[in-house]
Amino acid sequence: MFQKIPVTIITGFLGAGKTTLIRNLIAHAGKRRIALVINEFGDVGVDGEILKSCGVESCREEDIVELANGCLCCTVADDFLPAIEALLKRAPELDHIIIETSGLALPKPLLKAFDWPQVRARITVDGVVAVVDAAAVADGRFVDDAEAVAAERAADPSVEHDNPLEEVYEDQLLCADLVILNKTDLLPSDEVARVTGIIESTNARVKIIATSEGRVDPDIALGLEAGAENDLASRPSHHDAEEGHDHDDFDTFIVDVPPLTDADLFVRRLEEVAGRHDVLRMKGFLDVAGKPMRLLVQGVGARFRQHYDRAWTKDEPRKGRLVVIGQKGVDRAAIQAALG
Numbered sequence: 001m002f003q004k005i006p007v008t009i010i011t012g013f014l015g016a017g018k019t020t021l022i023r024n025l026i027a028h029a030g031k032r033r034i035a036l037v038i039n040e041f042g043d044v045g046v047d048g049e050i051l052k053s054c055g056v057e058s059c060r061e062e063d064i065v066e067l068a069n070g071c072l073c074c075t076v077a078d079d080f081l082p083a084i085e086a087l088l089k090r091a092p093e094l095d096h097i098i099i100e101t102s103g104l105a106l107p108k109p110l111l112k113a114f115d116w117p118q119v120r121a122r123i124t125v126d127g128v129v130a131v132v133d134a135a136a137v138a139d140g141r142f143v144d145d146a147e148a149v150a151a152e153r154a155a156d157p158s159v160e161h162d163n164p165l166e167e168v169y170e171d172q173l174l175c176a177d178l179v180i181l182n183k184t185d186l187l188p189s190d191e192v193a194r195v196t197g198i199i200e201s202t203n204a205r206v207k208i209i210a211t212s213e214g215r216v217d218p219d220i221a222l223g224l225e226a227g228a229e230n231d232l233a234s235r236p237s238h239h240d241a242e243e244g245h246d247h248d249d250f251d252t253f254i255v256d257v258p259p260l261t262d263a264d265l266f267v268r269r270l271e272e273v274a275g276r277h278d279v280l281r282m283k284g285f286l287d288v289a290g291k292p293m294r295l296l297v298q299g300v301g302a303r304f305r306q307h308y309d310r311a312w313t314k315d316e317p318r319k320g321r322l323v324v325i326g327q328k329g330v331d332r333a334a335i336q337a338a339l340g
């Protein structure tokens with residue numbers, strides 16, 4: 001019988017660990033041939049680079065599609081459907097497709113695309129997997145300020161939240177079949193239990209797996225058999241009444257960073273700047289003077305990690321560039337002045 005190709009949609013807020021999870025899944029995928037569709041903000045393309053460098057047999061470089069422009073959920077018809085159709089034509093023998101959405105994307109508009117006749121004949125959504133940063137939830141990153149909501153609601157009764165992060169995060173959770181509660185290494189175990197309870201209070205039907213570094217068995221994460229495209233009604237969204245959504249709540253920009261003489265000192269400055277300006281996400285590649293390799297730097301809030309990922313190639317300029325994402329109004333000029 002003709003088998004539909006299963007698709008897994010990986011959602012989750014900025015920096016929750018989506019790329020880390022996917023790296024793990026493809027590394028342990030065995031004989032499955034997997035294609036990846038990756039969508040991220042900014043044109044620095046960090047996720048694509050990380051995933052292409054895996055070099056595992058189950059995921060070939062030609063089966064990785066990068067959709068760099070903005071937000072997948074807003075460009076479903078223009079970018080996403082043609083990309084999926086091209087992928088199916090090029091590699092009809094695929095066993096699985098994994099889609100990594102950007103951290104600000106709402107999964108439901110994307111899920112809806114799988115209900116379109118030309119797509120649903122060929123593929124089925126095995127499941128929507130939401131990756132959650134356990135430490136960010138424990139810190140109250142996605143919680144409304146009750147007083148602020150009450151004040152706003154007095155002026156406008158339709159107001160639901162005062163925290164734009166919460167809307168995105170909740171939409172992602174409410175659409176999920178499985179939550180990967182990641183970064184549990186950063187919390188004591190009683191905190192992990194508390195965070196699990198917080199997630200259940202948003203979505204009581206979802207299965208939750210607590211882990212760190214995205215370590216999850218691919219047989220579980222890629223074998224949910226949810227047929228999610230047939231089950232849109234049980235996945236409520238704050239944006240159900242709208243056609244897509246805007247990103248007015250967030251600002252994204254790129255900082256060009258001159259060559260560095262002391263990389264550790266610069267990362268300490270990044271931590272300080274991210275904390276002071278409440279930056280949500282920073283990532284990119286840096287040029288460290290005298291080093292043949294480029295430095296891959298990743299920040300989630302004020303927590304940073306960095307490593308030299310590969311040598312600069314002859315045909316690429318040694319240019320330090322960082323994508324910065326913050327809430328609307330983040331002080332771009334001050335951040336640029338501090339880092340540029």
Ligand SMILES: Nc1nc2c(ncn2[C@@H]2O[C@H](COP(=O)(O)OP(=O)(O)OP(=O)(O)O)[C@@H](O)[C@H]2O)c(=O)[nH]1
Nearest residue numbers: 014015016017018019020103182183212213298305
């Ligand atoms: N401490 C800790 N850090 C983690 C864990 N998982 C991922 N990270 C780090 O968190 C940062 C972000 O991880 P990514 O996998 O790039 O997150 P993402 O969700 O793909 O990020 P965006 O695509 O930018 O939204 C990286 O520096 C990871 O190494 C974890 O379990 N514990």
